[in-house]
Amino acid sequence: QAKARGRNGYQFYSPSMSGEGLERLRLEALLRRAVEKQEIFLHYQPQVEIDTGRLVGVEALVRWQNPELGLVAPSRFIPVAEDMGFIKPLGQWVLAEACRQMVSWDKAGLAVPKIAVNLSVRQFERGSIAEQVSGVLREAGLGPGRLQLEVTESVIMHAGDALQLVNDLDAIGVGLAIDDFGTGYSSLAYLKQLPVQTLKIDRSFIKDISTDANDEAIAVAIIQLGKSLNLSVIAEGVENEEQAAFLLRHGCRHAQGYLYSRPVGPDDILTRWRREADEACSTERDAASEA
Numbered sequence: 001q002a003k004a005r006g007r008n009g010y011q012f013y014s015p016s017m018s019g020e021g022l023e024r025l026r027l028e029a030l031l032r033r034a035v036e037k038q039e040i041f042l043h044y045q046p047q048v049e050i051d052t053g054r055l056v057g058v059e060a061l062v063r064w065q066n067p068e069l070g071l072v073a074p075s076r077f078i079p080v081a082e083d084m085g086f087i088k089p090l091g092q093w094v095l096a097e098a099c100r101q102m103v104s105w106d107k108a109g110l111a112v113p114k115i116a117v118n119l120s121v122r123q124f125e126r127g128s129i130a131e132q133v134s135g136v137l138r139e140a141g142l143g144p145g146r147l148q149l150e151v152t153e154s155v156i157m158h159a160g161d162a163l164q165l166v167n168d169l170d171a172i173g174v175g176l177a178i179d180d181f182g183t184g185y186s187s188l189a190y191l192k193q194l195p196v197q198t199l200k201i202d203r204s205f206i207k208d209i210s211t212d213a214n215d216e217a218i219a220v221a222i223i224q225l226g227k228s229l230n231l232s233v234i235a236e237g238v239e240n241e242e243q244a245a246f247l248l249r250h251g252c253r254h255a256q257g258y259l260y261s262r263p264v265g266p267d268d269i270l271t272r273w274r275r276e277a278d279e280a281c282s283t284e285r286d287a288a289s290e291a
């Protein structure tokens with residue numbers, strides 16, 4: 001790319017290059033250096049048990065804060081990272097950081113039961129994702145049972161030897177969740193073969209759950225499917241009490257969404273949930289001493 005630059009540092013573009021193409025090049029150039037410049041970080045969104053409010057896990061969500069671009073949404077830069085072959089180092093960094101963070105919460109006195117990390121289809125290409133993951137876990141000192149990997153239906157249907165790769169991951173003891181479930185086209189027969197523990201109902205079905213009969217039917221069908229296949233089901237994008245009550249009524253026990261918390265930094269997770277754990281403890285103590 002440096003070669004394309006003119007002598008004075010000006011860059012010459014072919015006239016056919018669209019504005020979009022330019023924007024893309026700029027994004028790529030900035031993204032390439034984002035990790036080393038420490039512009040990439042993670043936010044964490046709590047996953048809770050609906051009826052008790054108890055923390056059951058967090059999902060790690062990548063963020064990119066660039067001095068020129070501001071905060072860039074993952075929906076904008078993940079596809080770019082995928083196309084430019086940058087998703088592997090980025091994904092590796094996300095995994096490692098998520099695992100380090102779990103250990104750091106542990107040390108600070110908050111045992112987060114589990115962390116969910118999103119995987120891109122490209123991370124399933126060529127090579128042993130399981131080896132990578134077990135290396136990261138070992139280095140961080142985190143047990144495999146506390147890591148859950150989130151993949152979409154299309155990852156599983158498209159990656160050539162996905163079944164093999166997913167079985168390898170299962171063999172090292174990490175969990176697997178199907179993200180945005182219901183929006184893809186995975187066959188149920190295939191699903192049955194997969195070592196999956198969790199289905200995540202896509203936010204689009206939750207949004208109008210109590211007013212749109214179709215969304216309601218789909219959400220209920222996914223909850224039923226989870227029950228029949230003995231999988232845990234979590235709803236994403238839960239924003240109000242009405243949605244939460246609906247889910248609980250239909251047997252979905254776990255949720256994630258703005259009703260409980262937006263994705264937040266690691267210290268926010270620590271202060272809020274350590275306090276709640278302390279309060280739960282002291283209530284139990286009070287109850288015991290009254291008895």
Ligand code: C2E
Pocket residue numbers: 045060061062073074075078091094118119120150179180203236237238239256257258259263
């Ligand atoms: P996702 O994995 O389905 O993550 C859930 C998205 O929904 C997040 O958006 C989250 O902030 C948002 N969300 C959560 N609760 C609510 C709610 O109550 N209402 C609304 N309106 N939205 C809610 P975010 O962080 O912008 O991430 C978007 C997508 O980018 C993710 O969808 C995931 O597919 C991808 N992504 C994020 N981090 C990573 C990563 O580290 N690696 C890869 N490969 N993909 C990632």
Ligand code: MG
Pocket residue numbers: 059118150179
């Ligand atoms: Mg996800």
Ligand code: MG
Pocket residue numbers: 179180200202236
């Ligand atoms: Mg999702």
Ligand code: MG
Pocket residue numbers: 179180202203236
């Ligand atoms: Mg989604």
